Amino acid sequence: MSSDPEQRVxxxxxxxxxxxxxxxxxxxxxxxxxxxxxxxxxxGYQVAVVAAPNDGPFGWKVNATIDGAEIETQFNxxxxxxxxxxSMAGSILATYTHLLRTAWTYIxxxxxxxxxxxxxxxxxxxxxxxxxxVLQLVLACATGWAVSHALLLVLSxxxxxxxxxxxxxxxxxxxxxxxxxxxFRARDGRFYAYYLMHDYAYSAQRxxxxxxxxxxxxxxxxxxxxxxxxxxxxxxxxxxxxxGAHLAVxxxxxxxxxxxxxxxxxxxxxxxxxxxxxxxxxxxxxxxLRADLHYLSERQEITWIDVTAPGDGxxxxxxxxxxxxxxxxxxxxxxxxxxxxxxxxxxxxxxxxLRWRFFRLHFQYLCAFDQPGDYDYFRITxxxxxxxxxxxxxxxxxxxxxxxxxxxxxxTAS
Numbered sequence: 001m002s003s004d005p006e007q008r009v010x011x012x013x014x015x016x017x018x019x020x021x022x023x024x025x026x027x028x029x030x031x032x033x034x035x036x037x038x039x040x041x042x043x044g045y046q047v048a049v050v051a052a053p054n055d056g057p058f059g060w061k062v063n064a065t066i067d068g069a070e071i072e073t074q075f076n077x078x079x080x081x082x083x084x085x086x087s088m089a090g091s092i093l094a095t096y097t098h099l100l101r102t103a104w105t106y107i108x109x110x111x112x113x114x115x116x117x118x119x120x121x122x123x124x125x126x127x128x129x130x131x132x133x134v135l136q137l138v139l140a141c142a143t144g145w146a147v148s149h150a151l152l153l154v155l156s157x158x159x160x161x162x163x164x165x166x167x168x169x170x171x172x173x174x175x176x177x178x179x180x181x182x183x184f185r186a187r188d189g190r191f192y193a194y195y196l197m198h199d200y201a202y203s204a205q206r207x208x209x210x211x212x213x214x215x216x217x218x219x220x221x222x223x224x225x226x227x228x229x230x231x232x233x234x235x236x237x238x239x240x241x242x243x244g245a246h247l248a249v250x251x252x253x254x255x256x257x258x259x260x261x262x263x264x265x266x267x268x269x270x271x272x273x274x275x276x277x278x279x280x281x282x283x284x285x286x287x288x289l290r291a292d293l294h295y296l297s298e299r300q301e302i303t304w305i306d307v308t309a310p311g312d313g314x315x316x317x318x319x320x321x322x323x324x325x326x327x328x329x330x331x332x333x334x335x336x337x338x339x340x341x342x343x344x345x346x347x348x349x350x351x352x353x354l355r356w357r358f359f360r361l362h363f364q365y366l367c368a369f370d371q372p373g374d375y376d377y378f379r380i381t382x383x384x385x386x387x388x389x390x391x392x393x394x395x396x397x398x399x400x401x402x403x404x405x406x407x408x409x410x411x412t413a414s
Contacts, residue, residue, distance in 0.1 A: 007267060007386045009234040012073040014381050015225055017251070019242025019274075020199040022085045025058040025077035031366060032060070032075070036378045038368035047382055052076075057224065062382045069384035078221045080247075083213055088198045092181050095194055098201035099133055105204040111282040114405045118324060121313030122276060125358065129196040136193070140180035148173030192359065200279070203243065208283025210250070221251050226260040229268070235386045237269045242315070242362065245275035245306075246289055249321075252302065253292035261301050269387030270296075270304040271380060272335065273365040274312055277321035282406045290406075294327035297334045303388040304334035307365060307375055311342035311355060314362040318400040326404040338375060339397040345369040 016028060029049070036047040045066040052059045052074065059076035090098070106112040106126075116123050148170050188194040205211065210218070228236050240248030252270055255261065261268060281289050296304065308317040320337050322328050342361065343351055347370035354361055366377055376383075380390060 007234070007389045008069065008384050009071055009386055010069070010384075011233040012071065012235045012237060012381075013228040013231065013233050013266075014073055014075045014237045014239060015078055015221070015228070016075065017078045017221070017238065017240040017244035017248045018081070019244045019276075020084055020202060022081050022088060025079050025081065028077055028366075029058075029060045029075075031363075032062075035367040036062070036382070039372070039376065039378045042368060042370065043372060043376065043379075045379075047378060064378075064382040066379060066383045071382055071384055073382045075381070076224070078224065078244075078247075080214065080217050083217065084202075087202050088195070090198075092178075092185055095185075095197055096133065096137070099130055099197055102197070102201045102204045103130055105207060105283065106200075109207070109282075109284050110407070114282055114407070115278055117405050118278060118319050118401060119316050122279070122316055125196065125314050126200055126279070129193040129200070132191060132193040133197060136181060136184045140177040140184075143180050144173040144175075144177030147176045199243070203280045204283060206285060208280050208286030208289065210288060214247075218247060218251050218254065221247075222254045222258075222260075225251065226255055226258075229260070229262055229265050231266075233266045235267045235269060237271065237381065237387060239271045239273065239381065240275070241273045241365065243276055243280075245272035245321075246277045246280055248272065249277070249296055250289060250292045253295045256299055256301060257295065267386040267388060268302045270302055270335075271387060272304070272306045272321075274308055274315040274362055275306060275321055276315060278316050278319065278324055278406070281321070281325040290325055290327050293322045293325055294329065297322040297328065298331040300333065302334070303386070303391070304336065305387060305391055306335035306337045307340050308337075309340040309342045309361075309364070311351075312340075312361050312364070313358045316401075318397060320400060320402045323402040324405045326406040328402075328404070336391060336394065337396045337400045338391075338394070340365060340369075340375050341373060341397075345371050345373050345375070347371060 018025070018028065033049040036049065040047045045064065047062060047064045050061045050063060052061045057076040058079060059074060062073040062075060064071045064073065112123070151172065184191065185194055225236065225238065238248050238252060240246070248270060277293070280286050281293065296302070306321065308315045310317045318337055318339055320328070320335065322332060322335065342364060346354065350370055354364070369376070374394065380387065
């Protein structure tokens with residue numbers, strides 16, 4: 001790595017790009033407040049989260065004392081939850097239509113088969129909403145049929161079996177089936193079937209091409225980061241979680257292509273966490289994303305660290321997103337692929353408690369670790385070292401997947 005290992009931070013800007021999440025960004029502030037306090041108590045440093053001015057994107061400030069240094073960090077969330085909510089606003093019928101279209105997209109293009117050659121966990125997570133929504137439909141139809149059949153038997157016993165009654169009874173059966181589907185949807189906060197189906201459908205709706213409203217939001221995000229790079233700070237750090245990771249890739253690629261990184265300005269770092277890049281980059285029309293991955297992987301102006309964990313069944317753990325997408329060339333520098341190693345960095349008790357809570361584990365990258373290794377989210381985002389200095393000369397984690405799997409290798413956006 002060519003970055004200066006001695007570069008230190010006293011003032012930092014952090015931009016957090018969430019994944020496909022309809023929740024208000026204050027959730028991330030409260031998560032940071034709670035988990036930073038826990039990590040500080042474990043690791044022996046001080047972190048205080050305070051309110052930030054309301055003159056920009058939702059955010060907060062962090063005042064930290066770590067390794068004898070005092071650091072001030074301004075956090076901002078790059079919000080696209082409104083787009084997520086809009087995409088989830090469809091009816092039950094619309095969700096089943098999304099199911100058919102999304103399944104056809106991944107199966108018909110061969111993307112599903114190629115994804116299965118990587119990690120099984122995220123593929124199972126992708127198949128889960130399909131299977132569970134189909135199960136809901138089967139249960140609803142079976143319940144509706146059973147109700148109608150039982151009523152017809154009772155009415156025929158009383159001699160009331162004629163065609164008008166049959167129509168009413170079967171109408172009641174359809175109403176019962178619909179009621180069962182509504183019951184499941186109302187409780188999707190427990191099952192996540194509708195949520196995940198809309199997540200995958202959003203990526204697949206244009207065969208991997210970003211929708212226009214998301215492209216417009218990326219432009220807004222790029223302007224915000226470019227403005228921060230003009231400020232008197234030592235580092236600007238972009239954090240992309242889950243599907244927010246590939247949005248951050250495109251944001252940074254746009255920023256660098258446009259020459260908006262000032263000479264002699266702050267260090268620019270990119271931390272991708274729990275990425276699911278192949279879910280989109282393997283689709284046929286993801287030309288823009290694949291071109292951005294290729295471009296960013298060769299830039300010497302940034303430091304890109306990709307952190308995943310085999311214990312996270314919702315991420316493509318230790319899969320180099322550039323290499324597996326088939327766009328790695330001889331000049332590739334990034335990302336440095338590291339493992340958060342949940343089974344080692346969490347205590348045995350916490351690991352046993354969390355290992356089957358798949359969605360909770362997908363957010364563990366943003367949380368405290370009982371036995372932190374060289375990945376500590378709060379040292380990275382509020383500590384005295386730039387991302388480049390922290391991981392200077394650090395080798396990649398073993399057992400990473402770097403073979404190209406995607407059949408699409410176009411490097412120009414179209």
